[in-house]
Amino acid sequence: MGGMRNRVEILHGVNLDALGRRDPSHYGRMTLPELEVKVRRFAVDLGLEPSFAQTNHEGEFCEFLQRAGETSHGLVLNPGAWTHYSYAIRDALEVAALPAIEVHISAVDDREEWRRFSVIEELCAGRVQGRGVDGYRDALELLKAELER
Numbered sequence: 001m002g003g004m005r006n007r008v009e010i011l012h013g014v015n016l017d018a019l020g021r022r023d024p025s026h027y028g029r030m031t032l033p034e035l036e037v038k039v040r041r042f043a044v045d046l047g048l049e050p051s052f053a054q055t056n057h058e059g060e061f062c063e064f065l066q067r068a069g070e071t072s073h074g075l076v077l078n079p080g081a082w083t084h085y086s087y088a089i090r091d092a093l094e095v096a097a098l099p100a101i102e103v104h105i106s107a108v109d110d111r112e113e114w115r116r117f118s119v120i121e122e123l124c125a126g127r128v129q130g131r132g133v134d135g136y137r138d139a140l141e142l143l144k145a146e147l148e149r
């Protein structure tokens with residue numbers, strides 16, 4: 001018996017700490033602490049054990065990813081704008097070698113062209129976008145399915 005693989009880390013990148021002050025037509029009005037309360041509830045309801053982190057510093061985000069395997073079985077990632085260009089974060093995710101789901105609050109596929117491209121997409125088992133905060137529940141469900149595979 002290998003024990004339950006239920007520890008998941010929800011990582012937010014650059015400018016996600018400014019939720020609540022960003023364009024509400026894309027991001028709603030919830031602050032990051034409020035979002036984390038809601039996402040914690042989604043996770044617990046699914047039988048997952050969540051932890052959370054956010055940083056505006058790319059190198060720190062890479063270090064979170066490098067160490068993620070020490071504490072977590074899977075990842076939900078919203079790297080913000082880094083999603084679209086940070087090969088450093090892409091490579092750190094490869095080091096993490098954990099099942100991961102990419103999530104975006106806004107509809108990145110329907111906004112500027114440059115938001116459609118994701119450097120982490122090929123390393124992620126799923127991608128959720130344009131579903132607001134509820135997208136995190138979808139992401140956690142996808143991650144749970146991956147952890148049970």
Ligand code: DQA
Pocket residue numbers: 014015016078079080081082083103104105106107108115
């Ligand atoms: C975002 C979308 C990104 O394009 C943007 O740079 C963000 C947030 C989202 O959650 O919709 O900062 O990842």
